[in-house]
Amino acid sequence: MVPTMSGENTVREIGHDEFDPKGTLVLILVYFGVLSVMWVFMYFVEFLGNDLTVLV
Amino acid sequence: MRRTTQGGILVGCGVLFVIVWEIRSALGLLAGVDTNPQLYMLLTLAVVGLTAVALAIGLIGLRPEPPADEDAQ
Amino acid sequence: MNIHNYEKIWLVLSMLLIIGFISTVVYGATAVGIEMVNDEGGTIDSTALDEDDRFSEPRVEKVGEDEYEAYVVARQFIFEPNPIEVPANSTVTFYVTSPDVLHGFEVVGTNANAMVVPGEITELTVEVNEPKEYGILCNEYCGGGHHTMEGKLIVVPEDEFELGDSNDE
Amino acid sequence: MSEQLESGAPTFLDKFPDEAAVVRAALWSSFIALALGAVFGLIQALHRTDVLRLIDSTDYYTVLTAHGVLMVVSFTIFFLVGLFTWATVRSFDRGVESIRYTWTWYGLMVAGTLMAVVAILGGFVPQTDISADVLFTFYAPMQAHPLFYGGLAIFVIGTWLAGADYIWTWRAWAAENPDERIPLQGFMVLTTMLMWYVATIGIAIAVVAFLLPWSLGLFDQINPLLTRTLFWFWGHPVVYFWLMPAYLLWYTVLPTIAGGRLFSDPLGRVVFVLFLLLSTPVGIHHQYVDPGIAEGFKTIAMTNTMFLLLPSLLTAFTVVASVEHGARQRGGTGLLGWLRALPWRNPAFTGMMLAGLMFAAGGFSGMINAGMNINYLVHNTIWVPGHFHLTVGTAVALTLMAATYWLWPQLTNRRLYSRPIGLAQVVIWFVGMGLMSNAMHVQGLFGIPRRTAEPQYEGFDFVASFGSVSELNLQLAIGGTLLFISTMLFVTNIALSAGTPKLSGIGQPLSEPLSTVDDSPEILDNLKLWFGIALVLVVLAYALPLASIIDRGGLLGPGVDPVPMIVEPVAATIEPTLGRLAAAVGSVVP
Structure with missing residues (x-):
């Protein structure tokens, strides 16, 4: 098997040790932030702030 | 700057449309801001349309993918 | 096994996220006191609701100071009693069951939302506050007339509340 | 368009013509189901929003049943068996052991589907008593025609035999290559099928032991909570069964199309093992607000569900990192500037990326659904269909369609009819x-229910905290229409591809992972061990709740009569007496 699909598109070969997915890390940290904020909003504002609290 | 390809404009503007339109729901739910739907839609279409035109004439630019890939699949 | 450092960071954050979610739910269950519908409502012979003291005559009953019980039958395609009337600033326990198929019991726009299963009694306790009218709808498909199945929960001022008002027959 | 890039490598069709024929047949079955399902979907979107009502509201539920079954049983699973046959044969690099056997399970799946579809569509023909207006979840004591349950059973048996086919190929390969690690795609196929064997225990018992004999009149009472619980025993892992083909494509095809290599093979294996272990002991989270199940069991299901987020979160990282690797190999630079260097004009790539983006959003609403008490807020509201149209309806469906743009030439030696149409199709899907789904999520928060023909009531109105319900309805209808158009573009594009000239040497080998399997522990490949642990976890999660349900309501619940879903428009008026009359008549005619 060839390492990449089409050599023409590959400007440079990047091996395992020289690749740090820092862009991925940034994107995933942004996602983490969105998830956390949205969760807090949904749970504490939309749900706990809603009418007719179900109790024991 | 090189012009963005038609395909790139289509993909970019599709994503931009969804993002701008979803902000209306976010404003409504999170901030309680009730924007006028017709006006907001017009605004969204204007933003997306202007971006599309700007990309098409090269006013703003994204470097397209290397041409060698155009028909690879 | 060789895991990239960034991926290790993400693994830790993912676990934090998961633990955070579980902690929030536990906080809601303990500190706020939100209980899930559970197995304490008991079972019932769904072909013989007529013989059951509570459901032969669906109604609201007073069981204590500011405490009420509502016996509700959800059937194709109505809720009984309708409307359900309760006084403001009270604690209401709904007991809901079905003689035919599965139904949903949703007080519209609120957290009072549960399944109704034939043979089982759904027990759901809520606190009602100021006078207000709520819609009730069935949110589980129950047959061709499902979309017509609705009811009302009317929270009336305490001084206007009378037992027996809730019965529509 | 310029000429096809020809690598000179043989395609799958060149190497395995017999297997390619099966894969094409399975994929076509899948696309036919998709097209039919899209027609029903459009009718629903326009009907429930009161934009255009072509049918009687009673028939809405026939349409809804057909949409659900065709989309999430036929479309997804036919694609899965086609893709898995391709992946198994490709990754073990050997043909199936018996092509007749392979056609046999495919035939069984087709037969099962036809039976179920006939039973469902019978609902439109009042002259027959064949009907199955019971929706995809077929909760007893609503009763469908035996043909419906029989069809489901035969379909599932077909999938079991398909799984055995993949295992057969693996064993034959392993006998000749005793010291080799299982190739990644083969590993993904095998773990997914083992998960399916665990999951289908629930549906097999529910259908074969209870619903089918009950619909044939062998006994006339049933424990609705038991069959409902058995349904969700299968009903949650089945969502991962839909998702795993998309994951397989994201892990093994997407990096290649992006011009890169998979970031980590071992982590891919860990993810699939986690799905095998955790997919099934979570089904009770669909029953958070059910009576008859103790809160403790619900809490266990929630904890398992939350940990099931882990493999998906890990996948998000690994897949994006693989794509980033591709972008950097293509000359991309900067912290985020590499995003521009990706092949966005390739519909296969863009479709899968947009699917992944929507899955990120769907993942969030799924986290809300998984939260035990917050479920009161969204249970059975249209928020839930909003969620799963992002997951199965986009993460899966759009990935499968996008991947077809890449896979189809490998199976036919023909180029795609039109790449620009393909690109427009995936973008229209994303916008639609x-x-x-935005409208559905927001409506759900206002308490608007799912699964209803007319969400408009006499005694009350829904209160929108911003905008208005009618505006959201319009949004939903426009979105649904775009999705319909997108589906038609997809199916037409594939159909027209049959007319493009035959080419040779257009094979596209997949790239090797950056971090290979060699540096991972061998125990990862011990499928017997993982299968055993999965079974133990299921027993731990389900033994007590099921025992308690049977203890409460009996195996054949006393006091619950069948309610056949032979509803003609007349019988479905608001008069409850008529409903009961229909039930009484129906119970005489089993």
């Missing part, structure tokens, strides 16, 4: 789903 953005509108529709």
Whole structure:
């Protein structure tokens, strides 16, 4: 098997040790932030702030 | 700057449309801001349309993918 | 096994996220006191609701100071009693069951939302506050007339509340 | 368009013509189901929003049943068996052991589907008593025609035999290559099928032991909570069964199309093992607000569900990192500037990326659904269909369609009819789903229910905290229409591809992972061990709840009569007496 699909598109070969997915890390940290904020909003504002609290 | 390809404009503007339109729901739910739907839609279409035109004439630019890939699949 | 450092960071954050979610739910269950519908409502012979003291005559009953019980039958395609009337600033326990198929019991726009299963009694306790009218709808498909199945929960001022008002027959 | 890039490598069709024929047949079955399902979906979107009502509201539920079954049983699973046959044969690099056997399970799946579809569509023909207006979840004591349950059973048996086919190929390969690690695609196929064997225990018992004999009149009472619980025993892992083909494509095809290599093979294996272990002992989270199940069991299901987020979160990282690797190999630079260097004009790539983006959003609403008490807020509201149209309806469906743009030439030696149409198709899907699922989520928060023909009531109105319900309805209808157009573009594009000239040497080998399997522990490949642990976890999660349900309501619950879903428009008026009359008549005619 060839390492990449089409050599023409590959400007440079990047091996395992020289690749740090820092862009991925940034994107995933942004996602983490969105998830956390949205969760807090949904749970504490939309749900706990809603009418007719179900109790024991 | 090189012009963005038609395909790139289509993909970019599709994503931009969804993002701008979803902000209306976010404003409504999170901030309680009730924007006028017709006006907001017009605004969204204007933003997306202007971006599309700007990309098409090269006013703003994204470097397209290397041409060698155009028909690879 | 060789895991990239960034991926290790993400693994830790993912676990934090998961633990955070579980902690929030536990906080809601303990500190706020939100209980899930559970197995304490008991079972019932769904072909013989007529013989059951509570459901032969669906109604609201007073069981204590500011405490009420509502016996509700959800059937194709109505809720009984309708409307359900309760006084403001009270604690209401709904007991809901079905003689035919599965139904949903949703007080519209609120957290009072549960399944109704034939043979089982759904027990759901809520606190009602100021006078207000709520819609009730069935949110589980129950047959061709499902979309017509609705009811009302009317929270009336305490001084206007009378037992027996809730019965529509 | 310029000429096809020809690598000179043989395609799958060149190497395995017999197997390619099966894969094409399975994929076509899948696309036919998709097209039919899209027609029903459009009718629903326009009907429930009161934009255009072509049918009687009673028939809405026939349409809804057909949409659900065709989309999430036929479309997804036919694609899965086609893709898995391709992946198994490709990755073990050997043909199936018996092509007749392979056609046999495919035939069984087709037969099962036809039976179920006949039973469902019978609902439109009042002259027959064949009907199955019971929706995809077929909760007893609503009763469908035996043909419906029989069809489901035969379909599932077909999938079991398909799984055995993949295992057979693996064993034959392993006998000749005793010291080799299982190739990644083969590993993904095998773990997914083992998960399916665990999951289908629930549906097999529910259908074969209870619903089918009950619909044939062998006994006339049933424990609705038991069959409902057995349904969700299968009903949650089945969502991962839909998702795993998309994951397989994201892990093994997407990096290649992006011009890169998979970031980590071992982590891919860990993810699939986690799905095998955790997919099934979570089904009770669909029953958070059910009576008859103790809160403790619900809490266990929630904890398992939350940990099931882990493999998906890990996948998000690994897949994006693989794509980033591709972008950097293509000359991309900067912290985020590499995003521009990706092949966005390739519909296969863009479709899968947009699917992944929507899955990120769907993942969030799924986290809400998984939260035990917050479920009161969203249970059975249209928020839930909003969620799963992002997951199965986009993460899966759009990935499968996008991947077809890449896979189809490998199976036919023909180029795609039109790449620009393909690109437009995936973008239209993204925009349509953005509108529709956004409207559904917001409506759900206002308490608007799912699964209803007319969400408009006499005694009350829904209160919108911003905008208006009618505006959201319009948004939903426009979104649904775009999705329909997108589906038609897809199916037409594939159909027209049959007319493009035959080419040779257009094979596209997949790239090797950056971090290979060699540096991972061998125990990862011990499928017997993982299968055993999965079974133990299921027993731990389900033994007590099921025992308690049977203890409460009996195996054949006393006091619950069948309610056949032979509803003609007349019988479905608001008069409850008529409903009961229909039930009484129906119970005489089993």
